[in-house]
Amino acid sequence: MELKIAALNFMYAVCGALLTLVFMALGYKLFDRMTPFDTSRELAAKNLAVGIVIGAIFIGLGIAVGLVVGLGLN
Secondary structure (H helix, E strand, O other): OHHHHHHHHHHHHHHHHHHHHHHHHHHHHHHHHHOOOOHHHHHHOOOHHHHHHHHHHHHHHHHHHHHHHHHHHO
């Protein structure tokens, strides 16, 4: 019985990780469409301000989706 619960929690964690990656990609694409500049080109040009904003988007989405997944495991 405990093994079944552990396997189910593991599957929740894997699905949550995949969901987090999908939402991070969607967040990046949305940010890229909302801004008047090409985000990829600015990151390639080593624009520190754009890198910090993208990093903040990834951290924020990771925390939000991680909390949802964590609460779903309980």
